[in-house]
Structure formats: structure tokens, C-alpha cells
Amino acid sequence: MRVFVTGASGHIGFAVVAELLGAGHKVAGLARSEASAEKLRKAGAEVVRGDLDDLAGLVAAAEAAEGVIHLGYKHDLAFGGTPDGFVKAAEHDTRVVKAFGEALIGSNKPFVNTAGTAQLVLFGGMTRTGTEEDVLPGGPRVDGENAVIALAERGVRSSVVRLPPTVHSSLDxxxxxxxxxxxxxxxxxxxxxxxxxxxxxAVHTLDAAKLYRLALESAPPGTRLHGVADExxxxxxxxxxxxxxxxxxxxxxxxxxxxxxxxxxxxxxxxxxxTSSARTRALLKWEPTxxxxxxxxxxxxxxxxxxxxxxxxxxxxxxxxxxxx
Ligand SMILES: NC(=O)c1ccc[n+]([C@@H]2O[C@H](COP(=O)([O-])OP(=O)(O)OC[C@H]3O[C@@H](n4cnc5c(N)ncnc54)[C@H](OP(=O)(O)O)[C@@H]3O)[C@@H](O)[C@H]2O)c1
Missing domain, CATH: 3.90.25 (UDP-galactose 4-epimerase; domain 1)
Incomplete structure (x- = not known):
């Protein structure tokens, strides 16, 4: 499959690129700088030069691909120290995933989005072990997650990988x-x-990367997944x-x-x-190693x-x- 990956030069995205290429997929990775583009070329990926702010460019790249994995994120805005940066970054991300959604409606292509397990606590006040069935009505990052899951009703094989606060490895x-x-x-x-x-x-970067590949290849439409190894x-x-x-x-x-x-x-x-990942493990036969x-x-x-x-x-x-x- 030819897969468009955003955040392809980042910590997790670059590991996902390697995982996809290793499994025989073709990758077109978004790169906003020549340094990121060169990193992707060296790994064996095609490069789509562009920026997360260029929604038209993202739509064109999604239309040209057979699947999309979205890992790009404006962390510089989210954690840049401005009081509303976290919310603004999440709002921007929701615009991005909605643009992808419009491009993919009716295509039955896989679209794997990224969210976080901590949102269940931060925005839902959860005090018990979180599961994939737990859903919040809205909030930062939650809106993007819910928008992507809703695409399942409109002909997109959409899924969301919720990542734990720490995705760890020597790549981090x-x-x-x-x-x-x-x-x-x-x-x-x-x-x-x-x-x-x-x-x-927590989860190791390489285990998370494998889960993204499995989600791309076989997650049923509208699936929330937990990329969690340590509960x-x-x-x-x-x-x-x-x-x-x-x-x-x-x-x-x-x-x-x-x-x-x-x-x-x-x-x-x-x-x-x-956070439990029991449903994710059973559904996709994912076992962190x-x-x-x-x-x-x-x-x-x-x-x-x-x-x-x-x-x-x-x-x-x-x-x-x-x-x-
Ligand atoms: N790492 C964790 O522990 C963790 C935990 C929970 C959730 N997550 C989520 O997982 C996803 C990936 O995280 P990560 O750790 O891999 O992040 P990262 O290492 O910071 O990578 C971010 C990626 O986004 C790209 N990017 C940022 N702004 C961009 C823009 N304006 N235009 C185009 N590309 C842009 C970066 O490109 P450059 O390489 O050019 O900078 C990079 O490829 C994010 O959604 C993150 O919030 C991560």
C-alpha cells in the first residue's frame, strides 16, 4: 500500500516509516524542511514537501495515497509556553483531520489518527482503568479523535491510536x-x-510503530486502539x-x-x-515485545x-x- 504519513520525520513517525517499509509498503512522508526530507529519502521513503498549515496540500497527498497515518503535531505551539497553545494546537489538529476526512470520504481507505490515553483523565476525570470503549464527548484532542471515528459512517476505514504519555526508547x-x-x-x-x-x-516506540502498521492494514472502521504495553x-x-x-x-x-x-x-x-490495551491486543493480535x-x-x-x-x-x-x- 502507498501510505501518506505526517510527522514522518518525528520520533514515532520515523519508526512507523521504518516499520511500513520493512513490511513492504511504500511511504510518502510529509517534510516541512530539507533536513526532514533528506532523513526520509535516506530511509527509502518518498517525500511530500509541505506543512500542516497547508490543508490543500495535505488533501492532495491523501487523495494520491492508498492510506493515511497522521502523526504530525504542532508540539512547538502546544508546549511553547503560551497559555492557550495547548488548546490552539489541538484545534489546529482537528482542522487537519477534518480536511483529511473530506478527502477520504467514500474511498474506504484506511486513516489512522493519533490521540492520547491521558485525555480520559485530564478531560474526563477518569479514576479507574481506562479502556478502548471509554469515549469522551469533546475536548482538546478528543474532538479530533471523535471526528476521525465518525468517518467510519462515511466510507473511511478510520481508526485512532491513543498513545500513553510516554512513548519511550533510545529514539525518544x-x-x-x-x-x-x-x-x-x-x-x-x-x-x-x-x-x-x-x-x-507506557509503550516502547517500536511496539507503537508496529501497532500503527497493524491498524493501517486491518483495523475495522471506527476503532479506538490503545498503544499501551505497561498498564x-x-x-x-x-x-x-x-x-x-x-x-x-x-x-x-x-x-x-x-x-x-x-x-x-x-x-x-x-x-x-x-490504561488497558486488552481489546487492542485481541483485535489486532498485537503483542508488545x-x-x-x-x-x-x-x-x-x-x-x-x-x-x-x-x-x-x-x-x-x-x-x-x-x-x-
Ligand atoms: N512521544 C510521546 O511520548 C507521545 C505521547 C502521546 C502522544 N503523542 C503524539 O504522537 C504524535 C507523534 O509524536 P512524536 O513524539 O513523534 O512527535 P515529534 O517527535 O515532536 O514529531 C512531530 C512531527 O510533526 C512534524 N511537524 C510539526 N509541526 C509541523 C508543521 N507545522 N508542518 C509539518 N510537519 C510538522 C515534525 O516535523 P519536523 O521533523 O520537521 O520538526 C515531526 O515530524 C503526536 O500527535 C504526539 O502528540 C506522543
Whole structure:
């Protein structure tokens, strides 16, 4: 299948590109810069030069493809420090997926979109384990998810992969884990909030990439999927593993003190988001095979710094014997 992938040069998107090419698909990846375009060409993908702001260009690329995977996102806007950036980025994303939807109506092509498991807690107040059946009526990122699921009624084989707050691996250079590592270095301690019993779900980048391929190939129309391998790792355990890697103690801070240590991440560090992927695993025969979050942290790649040569960092082999870093 010839697949148009947005965010193809990004952390997860680039792994999805490799997964698709490895399975014999052709990939046309969106690239907004020559550097991103070159990265994609070297990997063996075609390049569609363009920007997420150019909806007409996205529509044309979707029409020319046999399937679409959407992983591009304006993280610079969402996390750029402006008070309404997070909401504005999500609103922009909803416009993008609606434009894709218009291009794909009646085609029966697969369209795989991206959302987050944490939205069930952040915007739905969920306190139990979240499942694929849990649906919110609206909210940032939720609107995009619901718009894509609704396309199933209009001749699109649409699906949404909800990702956990941390998609981890040696390919992850600017997700939450690197941010918490940087904060631990700066603070001289790796903090958790209260007793740190709140849990985060997690998935390895290469397991997530495989799920996107399976969704593209065979998810039934209107399917919500959970790209979750670890159902819930306590934030205290995460903070302790980061402290060990950085060489600083882990310590508890109060919710009031947390922003002093973690800035804007303090809010996320308190989230408890236990998440099941039982339905996803059964439906698509998806079984994560790469290290879980704590095992991945123990590998050491997150803690490479200028004073520690990369040769000292253990790596592991990805699928088909490929090195994952
Ligand atoms: N990483 C996680 O732990 C995690 C967790 C939950 C959900 N997610 C979601 O998963 C998706 C992929 O995340 P990621 O970690 O792979 O993100 P990423 O590494 O930041 O990659 C973002 C991608 O979007 C592209 N992009 C950004 N603005 C663009 C624009 N204006 N025009 C064209 N392309 C643009 C980037 O292109 P350049 O390479 O040119 O910058 C890059 O390819 C996002 O929707 C993200 O919110 C990620």
C-alpha cells in the first residue's frame, strides 16, 4: 500500500516509516524542511514537501495515497509556553483531520489518527482503568479523535491510536522522560509528588510503530486502539529509575512545591492514568515485545551526557535484528 504519513520525520513517525517499509509498503512522508526530507529519502521513503498549515496540500497527498497515518503535531505551539497553545494546537489538529476526512470520504481507505490515553483523565476525570470503549464527548484532542471515528459512517476505514504519555526508547529525545531527566539534573533530585503512587501507562516506540502498521492494514472502521504495553508504572518508580540513572536521589515533594521542580510538567506528573490495551491486543493480535519503561530506563541510553561516551551505553536489538538506537 502507498501510505501518506505526517510527522514522518518525528520520533514515532520515523519508526512507523521504518516499520511500513520493512513490511513492504511504500511511504510518502510529509517534510516541512530539507533536513526532514533528506532523513526520509535516506530511509527509502518518498517525500511530500509541505506543512500542516497547508490543508490543500495535505488533501492532495491523501487523495494520491492508498492510506493515511497522521502523526504530525504542532508540539512547538502546544508546549511553547503560551497559555492557550495547548488548546490552539489541538484545534489546529482537528482542522487537519477534518480536511483529511473530506478527502477520504467514500474511498474506504484506511486513516489512522493519533490521540492520547491521558485525555480520559485530564478531560474526563477518569479514576479507574481506562479502556478502548471509554469515549469522551469533546475536548482538546478528543474532538479530533471523535471526528476521525465518525468517518467510519462515511466510507473511511478510520481508526485512532491513543498513545500513553510516554512513548519511550533510545529514539525518544524530547518526550516526557528526557524532560524529567533534564529536571532531575537541574534540581539535583528526581521528584515525585506525594507518595508517588499515581501510575503512568507506557509503550516502547517500536511496539507503537508496529501497532500503527497493524491498524493501517486491518483495523475495522471506527476503532479506538490503545498503544499501551505497561498498564501503569508508579510515578515513584519512574522517578527512582531516573534518579538512579542521573545519579541523584529521588524525593517526594508536595503538589504545591512541584511546579518549582517540574515547571509545566508538574500537572502531568500527578496524573494517574492506568490504561488497558486488552481489546487492542485481541483485535489486532498485537503483542508488545520490546522492553517496558523501567527496563528501558535501566538500559542507560536516557542518561548519556557529554561526560559519558555513548559506547558505555547498552543497546538492545529491535525487530528483525535492527539496532534500535
Ligand atoms: N512521544 C510521546 O511520548 C507521545 C505521547 C502521546 C502522544 N503523542 C503524539 O504522537 C504524535 C507523534 O509524536 P512524536 O513524539 O513523534 O512527535 P515529534 O517527535 O515532536 O514529531 C512531530 C512531527 O510533526 C512534524 N511537524 C510539526 N509541526 C509541523 C508543521 N507545522 N508542518 C509539518 N510537519 C510538522 C515534525 O516535523 P519536523 O521533523 O520537521 O520538526 C515531526 O515530524 C503526536 O500527535 C504526539 O502528540 C506522543
Amino acid at each position: 529525545h524530547h518526550g516526557f522522560v528526557p524532560m524529567f531527566v533534564a529536571a532531575a539534573r537541574k534540581n539535583g533530585s528526581s521528584v515525585y509528588i506525594g507518595d508517588g503512587a499515581n501510575v503512568w501507562p 501503569g508504572v508508579s510515578f515513584r518508580a519512574i522517578a527512582e529509575a531516573i534518579g538512579k540513572g542521573v545519579g541523584v536521589p529521588a524525593k517526594s515533594v508536595s503538589a504545591d512545591e512541584a511546579p518549582k521542580y517540574l515547571g509545566g510538567m508538574a500537572h502531568f506528573a500527578q496524573v494517574s492514568n492506568p 520490546h522492553p517496558g519503561l523501567l527496563a528501558d530506563l535501566a538500559e542507560g541510553h536516557y542518561f548519556v551526557s557529554a561526560d559519558r561516551p555513548t559506547s558505555q551505553v547498552r543497546t538492545h536489538r529491535g525487530p528483525r535484528g535492527r539496532r534500535s538506537r
